[in-house]
Amino acid sequence: xxxxxxxxxxxxxxxxxxxxxxxxxxxxxxxGIIRLxxxxxxxxxxxxxxxxxxxxxxxxxxxxxxFLLAIVITTILGISIEKIAYRPLRDAPRISALIxxxxxxxxxxxxxxxxxxxxxxxxxxxxxxxxxxxxxxxSFLSLAIIIPVITLVLLIAVNLIVxxxxxxxxxxxxSRDFETASLMAVDVNKVVVTTFAVGSGLAxxxxxxxxxxxxxxxxxxxxxxxxxxxxxxxxGGIGSxxxxxxxxxxxxxxxVMLVGLMPELSGYRDAFAFVVLILILLFKPGGILGxxxxxxx
Amino acid sequence: xLKIENLEVYYGGIHALKGITLEVPENKIVTLVGANGxxxxxxxxxxxxxxxxxxxxxxxKGEDITGKKTVDIVKGGITLIPEGRRIFANLTVLENLxxxxxxxxxxxxxxxxxxxxxxxxxxxxxxxxxxxxTLSGGEQQMLAIGRALMSRPQLLMMDEPSLGLAPLLVKExxxxxxxxYNQGMTILLIEQNAAAALQIADYGYVLETGRIVLEGxxxxxxxxxxxxxxxxxxx
Numbered sequence: 001x002x003x004x005x006x007x008x009x010x011x012x013x014x015x016x017x018x019x020x021x022x023x024x025x026x027x028x029x030x031x032g033i034i035r036l037x038x039x040x041x042x043x044x045x046x047x048x049x050x051x052x053x054x055x056x057x058x059x060x061x062x063x064x065x066x067f068l069l070a071i072v073i074t075t076i077l078g079i080s081i082e083k084i085a086y087r088p089l090r091d092a093p094r095i096s097a098l099i100x101x102x103x104x105x106x107x108x109x110x111x112x113x114x115x116x117x118x119x120x121x122x123x124x125x126x127x128x129x130x131x132x133x134x135x136x137x138x139s140f141l142s143l144a145i146i147i148p149v150i151t152l153v154l155l156i157a158v159n160l161i162v163x164x165x166x167x168x169x170x171x172x173x174x175s176r177d178f179e180t181a182s183l184m185a186v187d188v189n190k191v192v193v194t195t196f197a198v199g200s201g202l203a204x205x206x207x208x209x210x211x212x213x214x215x216x217x218x219x220x221x222x223x224x225x226x227x228x229x230x231x232x233x234x235x236g237g238i239g240s241x242x243x244x245x246x247x248x249x250x251x252x253x254x255x256v257m258l259v260g261l262m263p264e265l266s267g268y269r270d271a272f273a274f275v276v277l278i279l280i281l282l283f284k285p286g287g288i289l290g291x292x293x294x295x296x297x
Numbered sequence: 298x299l300k301i302e303n304l305e306v307y308y309g310g311i312h313a314l315k316g317i318t319l320e321v322p323e324n325k326i327v328t329l330v331g332a333n334g335x336x337x338x339x340x341x342x343x344x345x346x347x348x349x350x351x352x353x354x355x356x357x358k359g360e361d362i363t364g365k366k367t368v369d370i371v372k373g374g375i376t377l378i379p380e381g382r383r384i385f386a387n388l389t390v391l392e393n394l395x396x397x398x399x400x401x402x403x404x405x406x407x408x409x410x411x412x413x414x415x416x417x418x419x420x421x422x423x424x425x426x427x428x429x430x431t432l433s434g435g436e437q438q439m440l441a442i443g444r445a446l447m448s449r450p451q452l453l454m455m456d457e458p459s460l461g462l463a464p465l466l467v468k469e470x471x472x473x474x475x476x477x478y479n480q481g482m483t484i485l486l487i488e489q490n491a492a493a494a495l496q497i498a499d500y501g502y503v504l505e506t507g508r509i510v511l512e513g514x515x516x517x518x519x520x521x522x523x524x525x526x527x528x529x530x531x532x
Contacts, residue, residue: 169392170399173385179347180383185371185400185448 004138009260010253011144015213017252018151022206023229024236024244025158026199032175032239033195035094039101040081042226043108044200045207048074049123049217050116052208056124063126071204078200079193087189112219123215130212147209154202155245162241167194175239224270231277237290246288251276298323298483299344299375299452304353306336306343313339315507316353321452326474326484328494328515330528331504337487338380340504341454344485345377346370357452372400374451378458380487382441386430390421393429393440397447407447414443417476435466442473453477454485459493471497491528495519503528 023045030038048070055066085104089097131142162168174181174191182188210225211217232251236243251273259266280288299321306314314336321327329337342348344355346367355363362370385393394414398407415422418439424432429440438458445453458474459467471493478484478497488494495501498515503524511524518524 166395166399169388169395172387172392173396176385176387177383180379180385181396182347182367183345183371183377183379184396184444185368186396187368 005260008138008140009256011140012260013253013256014249015144015147015252016256017249018148019206019210019213019225019248020229020232020252021245021248022151022154022202022209023225024232024248025155025241026203027230027233028236028238028241028244029171029195029199031233032241033171033192034086034090034097036086036097036101037230038081038086038199039098039226040085040104040108041078041199041203042222042229043105043112044074044078044203045210045222045225046112046217046219047077047108048204048207049211049221050112050219052211053121053123053217056126063124063129067208070208071201074204074207075197075200078196078203082192082196087192109219109223116219118219120216120218123211123217125212125215143209143213147213150205150209154205158198158202158241161198167191171195228270228273231273235277235280235287237284237287240287240289243287243289298358299485300354300356301340301344302354302356304340304343304350304355306339306348306350308339308348313507314343314350317504317507317509319502319509319512321483321485322500323483324478324481325499326478326486326497326515328486328488328498328501329504330488330491330494330501330518330524332528334506335504336507337504338456341377341456341485341487344370344375344454347377368400371448374449375454376445376448376450376452377454378441378445378456380456380460382434382437384429384432384437384440384444386428388429389426390429390432390440391425393444394421394447397444398449400448410447410449414446417473418443435462435469438462438466438470439473442477446477450482452483452485454487456487457489458486459488459490467493491524492519495524 023041026041027038030036030041051070051073052066055061055069056063061069081104085100086097089100129142129146132139133142162171170181170186170191171194173184174186174188178188207222228251229248232247233244234247235250236245236247254276255269255272258272259269284290301317301319304314304317317336317340319327329340331337339348343350346365349364353363354361357373357375362373385396388396394411398410401407420436421439421443424436429437432440442458455474459470462470467490474484474486475497486494486498495515495518501513501515501518502509503511503518511518511521513521
């Protein structure tokens with residue numbers, strides 16, 4: 001491998017890792033707060049991508065208006081899913097909410113197939129966002145810079161919200177103890193809604209950038225990235241926001257490097273995620289930054 | 298200040314409270330005494346809106362608060378320190394105290410109150426940045442009390458504040474309760490340690506399987522033969 005291709009791989013790894021990290025945060029935050037694996041989270045990528053697609057190509061909106069609208073629509077959808085499918089089940093056994101989440105996921109995917117068509121569509125790449133950069137001997141897409149930068153800004157913002165603001169403290173308090181939080185005059189529902197809003201918004205940004213990077217969208221496009229990001233969240237220690245970020249980057253970088261260093265293994269690209277997951281969980285069952293949970297009797 | 302009339306609560310299929318009537322006057326300590334399962338905690342949980350009563354009325358400062366949401370009841374001035382302290386172990390000491398003041402917007406006053414609490418509990422000041430889960434049981438109880446005071450309650454309810462603490466600490470907790478009371482707080486206290494509770498209480502109620510069987514000024518109850526036999530372990 002030449003130096004150029006190596007650098008190329010690093011850049012790709014960072015981009016993919018960024019996308020995984022952004023999406024994984026949604027899983028980990030929701031799990032942290034209501035102990036639910038939100039399977040519908042993956043399909044929010046798809047919804048955001050289609051919203052942006054229709055905004056640009058059908059309604060002829062400027063690309064940035066479409067992107068913003070797509071983020072808003074996806075966030076509203078994420079909040080609505082919580083209200084309709086999860087909140088009524090909050091006191092039910094956890095497995096019920098999990099099944100509800102799987103149901104929402106299937107619903108979104110199949111609605112997508114029925115309403116939008118199963119055939120993949122080419123995602124538009126606005127010239128202002130995606131262009132070629134020539135630097136020395138190598139050339140790369142502007143996305144290789146844009147994706148990590150946007151991700152970095154958002155990750156810092158999420159960390160500030162969770163660690164420094166009152167809402168963030170309330171989120172962590174609610175994740176520990178609903179009832180006592182409500183005794184501190186914390187409106188638990190508001191905190192849960194905020195969590196879903198943040199997670200869904202990040203998923204929307206992740207979805208749009210995913211579609212810019214891999215410009216072909218279809219109603220099932222969220223399934224595999226969603227699964228990978230879930231793995232990233234578990235790897236990092238589900239419930240931990242920095243953990244999800246680390247997990248995302250490890251997974252993205254690892255995947256790209258595997259293919260780059262051993263092209264003959266590229267068919268095993270998707271299996272790689274699972275192998276890494278198994279290895280990490282063998283040695284650290286709670287994930288890299290996972291809490292060591294002691295169940296009190 | 299707080300009035301409860303004929304309160305009935307069903308709790309997981311059990312008729313936990315079978316018509317309870319009691320009163321907490323302003324600037325008094327009132328205590329509920331009784332065995333496990335008598336309905337003491339359920340009474341406090343019903344006042345806080347954590348369980349909803351099937352019958353009866355709860356009024357606070359003349360306003361009917363029966364069936365109101367917990368958040369609104371806390372904002373209205375009633376704070377409960379739940380059994381087992383229930384501090385947020387994953388938050389720092391400072392963050393725990395901030396959570397107590399969650400509904401308040403008066404930043405300057407919050408700062409002042411924080412100062413007062415650190416004055417009352419110097420140990421907490423030393424451990425400001427520590428995760429609350431690393432505190433000892435006694436320190437956690439101090440934190441739970443401090444956190445509750447941060448909400449500036451008018452009525453402070455405590456559910457077994459001395460549970461699981463070493464005898465020396467139990468004494469300290471009771472001293473603190475007395476201190477808070479001397480500063481003008483109204484307190485509704487539940488205690489397994491009936492002797493100590495009745496000592497500091499202005500008025501007491503004895504609960505037995507969801508009913509009030511006896512009531513009277515604290516000292517009188519402490520001298521009552523029946524109470525002594527059943528709850529104070531003295532013949």
